Amino acid sequence: MNAITLRSVTKHFGEVRAVDGIDLTIGQGEVVAVLGPNGAGKTTTIDMVLGLSTPTDGDVAVFDLHPREAVERGLVSAVLQSGGLLKDMTVRESVEYTAALFPSARPVDEALTAAGLTAIADRRIKDCSGGEQQRTRFAMALVPDPELIILDEPTTGMDVAARRAFWQAIHADAEQGRTVVFATHYLEEAETWADRVVVVRSGKVVADGTPAELGAMTAGRVVRATLPDADPDALRALPGVVEVEVRGSSVTLVSTDSDALARHLLTQTAARDLEVAGRSLEDTFVALTGGDAETTPAPEGLPR
């Protein structure tokens, strides 16, 4: 059974085709990023999966059920960007308040621990940072012990440290087998935390794969070298070169024949410090969507 099945789903708002024929299945236990520029249709799709709106056409099923039924059975929880918190309650009271709504709620302390909130459980919401408030929403989402958690741009506005703390909590929890689907603008977030990235643009899925597979979709490899006084036109004529960037003595080339290019640079020119790398998810994203994504902040080398 899939966690989510979308079949030929469309959602129109008058003339606007917010979702324009999406076919997508997400299996249980997957951690999936839905990446796309503003207005791509991410929130509209998530709303349909949560049963908050219905498709104009097509079918949405969550664990083979109507989305609303899946939500009512506690199979699905959402972490949305705003709302849902009362500023005078403490973190613990907020989670307890949610637990009171579910007949077989998970122990509140367990949810607080999973969201990394034990140390600040008695802090009032109004005194919590944005990241702490988001982790409180995450703890509340964990209360029914759902099979699937959906997060809509959950870290918008958080600084790098808060973002990392948030994703570490989500990731540790997902390792227990929970399915996680999150919408994001942040490429590094998709690349670091998702097993699979679904790129949407103008209401359609334009790419779907692991971050490495998506990087490999964009032709060529990147060759970087130090080469003083480089002439961009001369570089453009070298083997397989399709892109050239010269910054001072630092040269970055994209080539469809990186071996031949590397050989040429090292034997026929003064190039040194040569590096050859595959293309990144960012390169594919730029090629597919025109680059309208946030590439900062970039907390590189995050532990997983």
Ligand SMILES: Nc1ncnc2c1ncn2[C@@H]1O[C@H](COP(=O)(O)OP(=O)(O)OP(=O)(O)O)[C@@H](O)[C@H]1O
């Ligand atoms: N209720 C609505 N009425 C009219 N148009 C809408 C409505 N909701 C969304 N849209 C339009 O549908 C398109 C998709 O919006 P959506 O919010 O799903 O995109 P998104 O990918 O989540 O964008 P963002 O990253 O900016 O949150 C946009 O053009 C938006 O203006």
